[in-house]
Amino acid sequence: MNRSRDKNEDKKMIQVNNVREESGEHVPKVSVIIPFHNAQSHLEEMMDSVEAQTFREIEILCVSDGSEDDSIKIIRERMEKDPRIYLIEQEKHNAGVARNKGLECAVGKYVVFWDADDRFHPKALEELYHKSEQVQADICVCEVCEFRGDGKLYETGGYLQKDKLPEKDPFNKYDIPGDIFGFASNMLWNKMLRRAFIVENEITFQDIRQGNDTAFVMQAMYHAERITTVSKELAYYRMNNPGSLTSQASETWKCPFESYRYTWEQLKKQDDFALVEKSFRNKMIRGLFRSLNIQTSFAAYQELYDFLKEEGMHAVDLEDVTEDMVEEPWMYADLMRMKSMSAGDFLLCKATERMNDRDQLKYTLRRVRRRLAFLLALNEKIKRLKKKIKGKSKKSIDEEGNR
Known part of the structure; x- marks a missing residue:
């Protein structure tokens, strides 16, 4: 299969992939689909994260959405060293169209859609794949950390809310109808999906500049018969990226x-x-x-x-x-x-609410600190009292022994 193609060769690659699947030729177990547009500032770091995955049976489909910087050059250089990497080029549309193109070209049993400015735990694919196989999942969701310019990882609970999960594993909308759309975010990069499930339900990305993953994720959650989770922070989301x-x-x-x-x-x-x-x-x-x-x-x-x-x-x-x-x-x-309310009045109302919430939080924190200081002081008094009692007891025992 030609690993680097012009944008007019997309149909040819899809046909080649179909033949490759049907022939029984060994195919990767996971397709990693990475759409990018002028992502040179973070793409090297992202590709390092992908190539360092302990799970090796993957294909890496990098879809350029009309990139004009050195992003394509970065991918081509890596292709020379790693035969698992493929470059797909298209004219500028949006990430949704690029993801659809990558999905059409994918052959893995499972797919993940990773963004060009994020990072991932080295065992992310391994953990997601093995859990998916274990329960034959349509969707597998993991927890997320956030990171900023300092590179440090920060825990966050908004991407997978474990308190909304049922005891049953795997589960579906019939198990948690009130939370099927609420237990996880609509972000894509902390989810592994079974490719045949996506194809069978004709789930595609909306052709829209921002939020094209909303329809994809929510339709997938609705149609999935077997959803599971991994309670580990495997995806690292970059915050405050001005290019996002x-x-x-x-x-x-x-x-x-x-x-x-x-x-x-x-x-x-x-x-x-x-x-x-x-x-x-x-x-x-x-x-x-x-x-x-x-x-x-x-x-x-x-x-x-x-x-x-x-x-x-x-x-x-x-x-x-x-x-x-x-x-x-x-x-x-x-x-x-x-x-x-007008927009200005609504914004002022929300700002006032948040100031009041902040003041209430400060008041609560002061109370907690005072309570904590009291408990610490009380603990020290108890320690001194115990030491004093222990000393008196030892003295009494010594006096009794001398009699």
């Missing part, structure tokens, strides 16, 4: 809404959607308010806020949500505020 799509949120302010609307339109066609509708609605509310929180300019914030208020919430049936339909009080409160 999250950092460009104000340029793509409408994308999160479009991703949830598209997902909602796809899932509401399903027979059992009513079973998981509350879970989906809560995920969408969180996602839409988060999209407001990550805006980097007030102009974009106001534009998104006004859009959601005037037509967005109505378009996805959130206009008439009642208090019993949401998981947390703030969700209902914010939906009600949005109906009557």
Whole structure:
């Protein structure tokens, strides 16, 4: 198979891969799909992380989404040393189209979609693969660490919420209908998926600049019959990357809404959607308010806020949500505020809330510190008292022995 191809050769590679599969020729067990666009600043570090994986039976499909920097050069140089690496080139579209292209070319039993600016534990693929095989999973989810410019890893609990998991393993939407969309984030890079499962359910990435993984992950969670987890932090997510799509949120302010609307339109066609509708609605509310929180300019914030208020919430049936339909009080409160408040008033209200929360937290911390200081002082007094009692007891024993 030609390992480096021009963008017009995509169909040829897909055909070659199909023949390779059907012929019974040895194929990799996992396909690692890495979309990238002008990612030279972090790509070397990312590729080091992939090539250092202890699980060796993989193919590494690097999909250039119209890169114009040295990213392609970096991949070509690595291809000379590692035959598992393949380069796929396409004109500039978005990460969703690039991921679809990589998925079409993949031959592994399982696939992972890793971003070009992240890192991974050396045993990430090994752990995910063996757990997937052990329970014959459609999806396997691991925990995540975050890292910043200093390279240090920071624990975080938002990507896999173990308190929402059932005792049953593997599980599916029928086991946790209220949390099937809430137990894990919509991020892709901490998930391994069975490729045949994706193909059978015709799950693809939305052609959208930001949030193209929302529809993919949520449809996968809905259709999966066997979901499992690995309680280890195997994926390392880079925070505060100015080149990431999250950092460009104000340029793509409408994308999160479009991703949830598209997902909602796809899932509401399903027979059992009513079973998981509350879970989906809560995920969408969180996602839409988060999209407001990550805006980097007030102009974009106001534009998104006004859009959601005037037509967005109505378009996805959130206009008439009642208090019993949401998981947390703030969700209902914010939906009600949005109906009557301007963007500026809403933002001021949220800022005031957070200041009050911060003040309450400071007050609580002061109380905890005072309590801790009291307990430490009490502990020291108890230690001294025990020492004094022990000394008196020893003296009494010595006096008794001298009689």
